[in-house]
Amino acid sequence: MKDTYVSDLQPNQIIVSDFLVQAKELRSKKAGGNYLALALSDKTGEVEAKIWDNVEQVEPTFARDDFVKVKGAVQLYQNRPQLTVHKLKRLEDREVDLADFFPRSARDPEEMWRELMEVVAAVEKAPLRALLEKILSKPEIAERLKLAPAAKSLHHAYLGGLLEHVLSLCRLTKLVVQNYRGIDADLVIAGVVLHDLGKIYELSYARSFAYTTEGQLLGHMILELEIVHKALAELPEFPRPLQTLLEHLIISHHGQYEFGSPKLPMFPEALLLHYMDDLDSKLQNMESLLKRDQASGVEWTRYSASLGRPLLDTQKFLSRSEPPPEEPGAQPESEPTDEVN
Structure with a gap:
């Protein structure tokens, strides 16, 4: 187990701990010379880090996605922890416990899988139930779905996040219909x-969350259509019109052309899927941003590029010290006026 996690970092603290390098960028100092800007992470979060000295010697010794042991000082920058790195050494995979570095769903994946199977078993339309059972019975798909994040960074970006997102939408569906x-x-x-x-x-x-070559070239909609079509090849009696509706649900669920949707939702179920998906992903994104900045002591989070806004922590806002009440019978002070009688 790691000595210090990102969530443990406190101002004026000297730490020695292991991290995963999420980002690495060589930048220029205003006064000349270079420095390294890093994003270091573990299962509890991510922290910005800077290397100011001996940059030319240190820079070639590690890369993005490497594990590193770091000695450094924690400071507050814009009311948030930032790490100034004094020493850094690249680590081999065998020197770390991988469980320390990858965020996971708080729910047990096997428990979530059983819940999904119950949802599928309750589908009344036999062709749809048969298709879902056919797809989810594939061992490779089952194992990957139990582990996969729902996104690289935007929402449910942790192991098991995709399955958690799917189950959240299943529960929403039962309520909304x-x-x-x-x-x-x-x-x-x-x-x-x-x-x-x-x-x-x-x-x-397997390491940091990234896109596969297939993912970069095709995207998840094409990939899931391939999964569906392979399963349908084993179900020759599946109604063709129902297949068309399923395909439309898949390709329209982003809702807008500018969000990568080849088609706009064109029937109620497709529109409902889009809005539930958008709602669940955005609320979970907000939850993660608020949790990440919870220890900062400030009411507003950093600006979120994905949401296009900073977020207000309403609990911090509401817990602000209220001004003392006026004494009973006290008269308000008269205010200056420019009026002439």
Whole structure:
């Protein structure tokens, strides 16, 4: 187990601990010369780090995605911890416990898998249930889905995050369909289970979260259509119109052309899938940002490029010290006025 995690960092602290290098950039100092700007991480979060001295000697000794042992000083920069690195040494994989570095869902993956199987078993339309069971019965798909993050960084960006996201949408579906007549709940559930399944091949998560070559070239929608079509080849009686609806659910779930959706949602179930997916991903993103900056002591988080805004921590805002109440019967002070009687 690591000595110090990112979540443990306190101002004016000298630490020696192991981290994963998420980002590494050589930058120029204003006064001349170079420095290294790093993003170091473990399972509890990420911290900015700087190397100011001996940059030319240190820079070639490690790379992005390497594990490193660091000695440095924690400082506050813009009310958030930042690490000034004094010494750094690259580590071999065998020298670290990988469980210290990769964030995981708080839920047990096997427990989540059982919940998903219950959801699929409750699908009433036999063709949809048969398709979902066919896909999820593939051992490779099952193992990858239990482990995959839902995104590289935007939402549910931790091991098991994709399965957690899918189950959250399943629960949302059961609630929302009670409020709207005519919604085909089975069709929505099928879309929920399949809409991001291609991410098990789009993302690599053996070290830091990144895109695979397939993911970069094709994207998860194409990859999940391939998964669906392979399964459908084993189900020759599957209704062709139902296949078309499923394909549309997959390719339209981003909702807008500018968000990478080849088609806009064109029937209610597709629109519902898009908005539930957007809601769940954005709320989880907000939760992560607020948690990351919880120890900063400030009410506002850093600006989020993905959300296009900083976030207000309402608990910090509401817990501010209130001004003392006025004494009973006290008269307010008269205010200066420019009025002339």
